[in-house]
Amino acid sequence: MNLMKYVRVQWDRAGAVIAAVVGVIALIFGYLGTSDTEYIAEQIPFIISGGLAAIVLFTVAGVLWLSADLRDEWRELAAQGEDLRAFMTSETAGMGKQSGNQSGKRDG
Amino acid sequence: MRRVHYRSDPSPWRRRDLAVCGALALLGVAGIIGCWFGATDEVVWRDQTGWLIGSIFCTGLVVLGGGLWVLIGLRRVRHGFRDLRRDQRTALGLTRSRATAVETDAAPTGELVTTGQMTRAHRPDCLLLRGKQAVPVPAAERANYGRCGVCNS
Secondary structure, three states: OOOHHHHHOOOHHHHHHHHHHHHHHHHHHHHHHHHOOHHHHHHHHHHHHHHHHHHHHHHHHHHHHHHHHHHHHHHHHHHHHHHHHHHHHHHHHHHHHHHHHHHHHHHH | OOOOOOOOOOOOHHHHHHHHHHHHHHHHHHHHHHHHHHHHHHOOHHHHHHHHHHHHHHHHHHHHHHHHHHHHHHHHHHHHHHHHHHHHHHHHHOOOOOHHHHHHOOOOOOOOOOOOOOOOOEOOOOOOOOOOOOEEEOOOHHHOOOEOOOHHH
């Protein structure tokens, strides 16, 4: 499967990876920014834009990844429900056919 | 409000969940951006602490929104599996109706059993007696024993 197709199908997992990578980049830039200056007043904006933004991005990544897992579980549930419904339909049809055969024999 | 069901709904989340969690997250992100602008405008770090605390609070909002989203999803999936198990039991004819179990009186003959160490009287087919040596409870001593909540003795 090529990358674009994978990204289109697994958009939530791809988004999670992108958010995590951007979070790491924000963390590195935040560190470089704070270590570049000795004034606290110049460091605090870097803490906000680097550190806290990285926390937000990691949260987004985690939420997207877990949502993807939960969506998979939900699809699995739906598939099992469909299987159950198909089983019930076939069972009902089989029972109907059986009773029809029995009444046919009795009549014959 | 209609429950989310695994057969009819394409995803465990409703539009309302997306609106609530998304609003929390957006509010948090907007707050962080606002606090960043506020902090960069100040030149004294003491004046920046308010903005820093505000941005930490806004980060908490984003985390809260995300956590809520995941928790709602986990809960719905758990309920979905419970519904599926119930549907499977119904399909296999194994449904045990709690209502009928409650309505049913104790064994018609009134026979209840216990073991030497139990303080409650049970029906002879009670799950709690599995693998244990049961002895009948005489009718006169029945008042001395409690009732079992598992077999509704």
